[in-house]
Amino acid sequence: MIDSFIPYGRHEISEDDIDSVVRVLKSDFLTQGPMVEEFEKAISQTVNSKYAVAVNSGTSALHIACISLGLNQGDHLWTTPITFVASANCGLYCGASVDFVDINPQTGLMCIEKLEQKLKEAKISETLPKIVIPVHLAGTSCDMPKIYQLSIKYGFSIIEDASHAIGGCCHNTSVGSCKYSDITIFSLHPVKIITSGEGGIATTNQEGLNARMKSLRLHGIIHDRSLFENSNVGQWFYEQKYLGYNYRMNDILAALGLSQLKKLEKFIKLRTDLIEQYKEYIKDLPIRLLEVPKGVKSSYHLAIIRLDNKKDEFHRHIFDSLRAKNIGVQVHYTPVHLQPYYKKLGFSTGDFPLAEEYSKNSISLPIYPSISKKDFERVLKTLDDLFKN
Numbered sequence: 001m002i003d004s005f006i007p008y009g010r011h012e013i014s015e016d017d018i019d020s021v022v023r024v025l026k027s028d029f030l031t032q033g034p035m036v037e038e039f040e041k042a043i044s045q046t047v048n049s050k051y052a053v054a055v056n057s058g059t060s061a062l063h064i065a066c067i068s069l070g071l072n073q074g075d076h077l078w079t080t081p082i083t084f085v086a087s088a089n090c091g092l093y094c095g096a097s098v099d100f101v102d103i104n105p106q107t108g109l110m111c112i113e114k115l116e117q118k119l120k121e122a123k124i125s126e127t128l129p130k131i132v133i134p135v136h137l138a139g140t141s142c143d144m145p146k147i148y149q150l151s152i153k154y155g156f157s158i159i160e161d162a163s164h165a166i167g168g169c170c171h172n173t174s175v176g177s178c179k180y181s182d183i184t185i186f187s188l189h190p191v192k193i194i195t196s197g198e199g200g201i202a203t204t205n206q207e208g209l210n211a212r213m214k215s216l217r218l219h220g221i222i223h224d225r226s227l228f229e230n231s232n233v234g235q236w237f238y239e240q241k242y243l244g245y246n247y248r249m250n251d252i253l254a255a256l257g258l259s260q261l262k263k264l265e266k267f268i269k270l271r272t273d274l275i276e277q278y279k280e281y282i283k284d285l286p287i288r289l290l291e292v293p294k295g296v297k298s299s300y301h302l303a304i305i306r307l308d309n310k311k312d313e314f315h316r317h318i319f320d321s322l323r324a325k326n327i328g329v330q331v332h333y334t335p336v337h338l339q340p341y342y343k344k345l346g347f348s349t350g351d352f353p354l355a356e357e358y359s360k361n362s363i364s365l366p367i368y369p370s371i372s373k374k375d376f377e378r379v380l381k382t383l384d385d386l387f388k389n
């Protein structure tokens with residue numbers, strides 16, 4: 001008998017989610033309406049930000065965040081190579097040039113010392129970044145107070161890519177509260193901590209950024225008559241002030257997001273329990289989970305292990321063996337600078353050696369709230385068989 005497929009991550013939808021979506025389908029609004037506003041308020045309350053802007057994907061949130069912070073041709077945007085391509089692509093959308101900061105291999109996060117060193121050099125060559133995007137890989141927040149200090153010294157803006165990290169904390173500060181950044185973005189893709197099917201949210205405490213992002217998701221249109229260039233116009237009139245997009249979230253998705261948000265704490269608790277079990281179980285195996293720094297509460301979007309044996313062939317062997325047993329492991333991520341598109345922009349192997357090594361010996365194991373005890377035990381048993389033989 002072939003064992004069923006166990007993915008590395010999966011959404012969890014229950015009856016209350018379905019009811020909440022059905023209620024919207026029977027209401028007067030399908031596209032952006034009262035549920036979107038309610039969802040934004042609930043997100044702001046949860047993460048402790050002044051404002052939230054809901055859009056149709058995490059990628060759209062990154063894009064309008066970059067535009068709102070004035071990113072343009074000739075500017076520089078830095079992020080980490082160990083992320084989904086969207087964290088870098090948003091810079092290219094704005095015509096900026098994109099560069100990377102190598103990682104700390106223990107945590108997989110952007111290395112603060114390397115960031116500081118690169119900033120010192122960029123100051124001399126007058127290529128300081130306009131925006132830095134730290135990514136909270138696997139749900140673990142980067143050291144935001146330190147990055148914030150550097151932003152004051154070197155004058156860059158910060159967008160936190162918290163696609164993995166809703167519900168997380170850093171030194172008692174909720175991820176998304178923007179205490180140490182200008183904007184934080186979350187993704188609501190089904191594989192993330194909570195989902196709206198597809199969707200994204202940007203949070204900020206700055207009124208100007210909030211207004212700008214809300215306008216950019218709607219073609220750059222404004223409705224506030226006090227800001228119009230034309231006075232004495234009819235009630236039907238609106239003004240397009242910027243070049244924006246159709247990045248709207250809709251009420252159907254917002255209703256799902258809102259219902260999922262109520263279960264955030266529960267989901268994170270279940271994920272944390274799974275991590276604790278992995279930790280206990282792999283103690284005697286030649287593998288380690290990524291470290292979570294002191295003072296950080298991770299939301300454990302991913303269960304990433306690193307292999308003690310650093311040989312490429314060994315990594316390939318373990319990965320293929322797990323897949324052969326129908327365990328849907330994944331690598332998060334192939335370094336962005338090694339993607340063909342980025343290589344054509346001038347990046348090459350050897351540019352960020354720690355990220356490259358990390359990618360060649362890390363594997364994401366299954367972790368999601370609804371994983372059955374039987375499936376989880378099968379994963380543990382398979383690991384045991386693989387490493388003890």
Ligand SMILES: *Cc1c(COP(=O)(O)O)cnc(C)c1O
Nearest residue numbers: 057058059084086163187188189
């Ligand atoms: C998922 C993800 C995104 C993009 O989110 P979408 O909602 O799929 O557009 C961006 N950054 C990271 C790190 C992600 O994991």
